[in-house]
Amino acid sequence: MRLVFATNNKHKLEEMRAILGDKVELLSLAEIGCFDEIPETADTLEGNALIKARYIYEKYAVSCFADDTGLEVEALDGAPGVYSARYAGENNDSQANMNKLLQNLTGKSNRNAQFRTVIALIIEGRENLFEGIVRGTIAEERQGEAGFGYDPIFIPEGCNESFAQMAAEKKNSMSHRSRAAAALNEFLQG
Numbered sequence: 001m002r003l004v005f006a007t008n009n010k011h012k013l014e015e016m017r018a019i020l021g022d023k024v025e026l027l028s029l030a031e032i033g034c035f036d037e038i039p040e041t042a043d044t045l046e047g048n049a050l051i052k053a054r055y056i057y058e059k060y061a062v063s064c065f066a067d068d069t070g071l072e073v074e075a076l077d078g079a080p081g082v083y084s085a086r087y088a089g090e091n092n093d094s095q096a097n098m099n100k101l102l103q104n105l106t107g108k109s110n111r112n113a114q115f116r117t118v119i120a121l122i123i124e125g126r127e128n129l130f131e132g133i134v135r136g137t138i139a140e141e142r143q144g145e146a147g148f149g150y151d152p153i154f155i156p157e158g159c160n161e162s163f164a165q166m167a168a169e170k171k172n173s174m175s176h177r178s179r180a181a182a183a184l185n186e187f188l189q190g
Contacts, residue, residue, distance in 0.1 A: 001025065001188060004032055006052040006066035011148045018172055019181040024188065032060055045070050045082055046129055049120035057122040065121040065184065069176060071150050073138060074112040076104055084150070094149050098142065102153065111138040115154060115176035119184050128187060132179025147171065 002025045005016055017026050029035070038055050040048040045068040052066030070081040080087035080101065088096035105111060112135070119130040135157045142152035144164030151163035156174060163171050172178050 002027065002063070004029070004056055004060070004062045004064035006038065006056045006064055008035075012067070012177070015168075015172060015175075015177055016181060018168070019178050020185055023185070029056070032056075032062065034060065040068065043082060045116060045118040046120070048082065049118045049129070050127065053120040053122045053127070057125075063121075063123040065119050067117055067119045067177065067180065069115060069117040069149075071101075071154065072114050072116060073101070073105070075108040075110040076101075079104075098150060098153055101138065101150070102141070105138055112136075113138050113154065115150075117176040117180040119180045121184060121187070130180045130183035130187065132176040132181070132183065134174060134176045134179065 001023065004027045005013060006029060007013055008029050013026070013028050020026060034056065036055075038052045040051060042048045042051055048068035049066045052068075053064055056062065056064040056066070068082070070084045072078045072081050080097070084097070086092070088100040114133050114135045117132045121128045121130065136155050136159070139153045139155055139162055142164070143155075143162040144152050144166075146166065146168070147164040151171075153162060155162050163175070
């Protein structure tokens with residue numbers, strides 16, 4: 001099966017290819033000649049994933065899926081959530097996002113959080129949503145160099161190391177994206 005993953009994020013693409021394996025030929029936006037900036041204007045992860053998938057399906061007429069991921073922190077009433085990628089502002093990077101999050105958690109004892117990924121799949125016009133959640137806590141400071149985004153400060157439940165300290169295979173076996181991808185994969189194989 002051939003699917004377009006509506007992303008230009010090479011980390012996400014590598015992670016998803018590793019998760020889905022060789023049962024799916026996964027193409028990036030660049031591989032179909034799409035270099036458009038697809039606006040993420042919804043106020044939910046589900047909404048943003050659907051916006052991206054619908055844009056690609058309608059413009060390129062290809063089966064595709066898109067995802068959106070948010071880090072939801074209990075003590076911050078679910079923030080940064082849908083705004084995780086731009087938490088510190090539009091033109092900032094993951095370092096600035098982590099700095100802001102750690103600053104906003106200063107003095108808070110509740111550091112419970114969850115990563116949540118929603119995948120929107122469109123095949124022949126039919127839409128399906130899949131969700132993956134991994135619960136954990138926010139570390140006091142960065143730990144590890146691997147991964148991307150908030151990985152250096154997120155410690156999954158039952159682990160003593162951050163996502164950024166784990167080998168890619170270990171992270172992929174338990175991550176929010178892998179859980180959503182497993183639900184997607186089960187649907188595709190069904």
